[in-house]
Amino acid sequence: MTAPRAVGVRLPNAAVPESVREWVGATLGSPVVATAEQVGGMSPGCATRVTCADGTRAFVKAVSSGLNPDTPGLFRREVGVLTHLGEHELWARLLASYDNGEWVALLIEDVEGRHPDFTRPDEVEAVLAGTDRLSALLQERDVPASVDLVDVSHVLGKWAESLDGLVDAPAATPVPDWLRGDPDGWAEVLREHAARPMPHVVHWDIRVDNLLRRPSGEVVFVDWGVAARGPAWADPLLARLERVDESWFDGSLASSPTLREAGDDVVTAFLAGFGAHLAVRSVVAVDVNLPTLNDFRITESRRMLGAVARRTGR
Structure with missing residues (x-):
């Protein structure tokens, strides 16, 4: 499991x-x-x-x-x-x-079910299909401005700043040397996408611990505390991060219409920016009563930057 x-x-x-x-x-x-x-x-x-x-x-x-x-x-x-x-x-x-x-x-509501098993192809497909269905539904529903949703445009901008700052980041920052200096210009890709309209609600926190699979097979999305306004491709991409350190991840992108439309460059830039930001936070963040968070940051950063290396042949 x-x-x-x-x-x-x-x-x-x-x-x-x-x-x-x-x-x-x-x-x-x-x-x-x-x-x-x-x-x-x-x-x-x-x-x-x-x-x-x-x-x-x-x-x-x-x-x-x-x-x-x-x-x-x-x-x-x-x-x-x-x-x-x-x-x-x-x-x-x-x-x-x-x-x-x-x-x-x-x-x-107490949902009868368990977390999906990402080692089983049928359960992975159920998650991906459910995420596509969720994304389409959220584009038809709205949350008023009075609810303080996360602004994905701002997040992408922060990630771009993290990439820019790696060239002068402390040596202890856990990033590979080839990423310092942002050799492929991923910060600019993130800024370009941050400037695009983002009118729709996205879950923005799709992980196995925020998913439940009912006995009948349907997937339920829980924990909406970081719900955001963001691009339609965000949730389908997040749903695939469970296996970002496998070549499966790269092949799975084509099954999502919104990820196909977004293109490979934004996926790689997302991974580079997210991974860089987590790495930077791992050496500067102060966490209150969250003793396992920093290890999570480091592990997730390593997984994402490893995927960037795989996708770019480094």
Whole structure:
């Protein structure tokens, strides 16, 4: 089975304030009698499947600004996104939310299923088909400007700056020497795409730990905390990163209409920029209660830059 690439250290449900736990039972209309803690993702808050006395089930995620100053904002964004997207079988529906200014919690539909196995071709194809379907659907739905979505144009610009800065980056920055100086001009490719209109919502965080496969085979996309406005090719590309260190990745690009239209140059520039940015962050970032995040950055950067080397013959 494919294990989640992102695994943090989470607060157990029992350590969440009693007021939040009481809200869960009151909202569901029955006291919680069983919990099952979940792994995957980097949030330091709880991620718990709960079962109530009357058999009702739900998924609870809760975090405070004391645990991490940024994560409550991600939860609030997810509330806004799910509220405005409405219900659909492609994502778990929002049941209720709690926000007292310090603690933010979400009650979400408990999806019966497991993470997809990316070693099985049929499950990979289900993920890719589901992602194409999600991308098409999101182009038909909108989230108002009052919801603070991530701006992919800004992100691509930051990645371009990271590529530009590699020539003077500290020697400890874990990038290959051939990337310093951006020899193929990927920063400019990123800037050119950053300047294009990006009117549509994208999930922007498609990883195996944010995917569930129902027993019937359908894929469900969860965790919308970094939902963004971005290009139509973004989610199909992210869905393929699970196997970016394999030649399968290169061959799979042709199966996506939006990636075919975007072209190989933007895919390689995306990998170079994302990998460079993660490498730079690995030596300068200060993470609060996220003890596994930096190892994740380094590992993901290595995988992406390895793919750049493979795709360019270096």
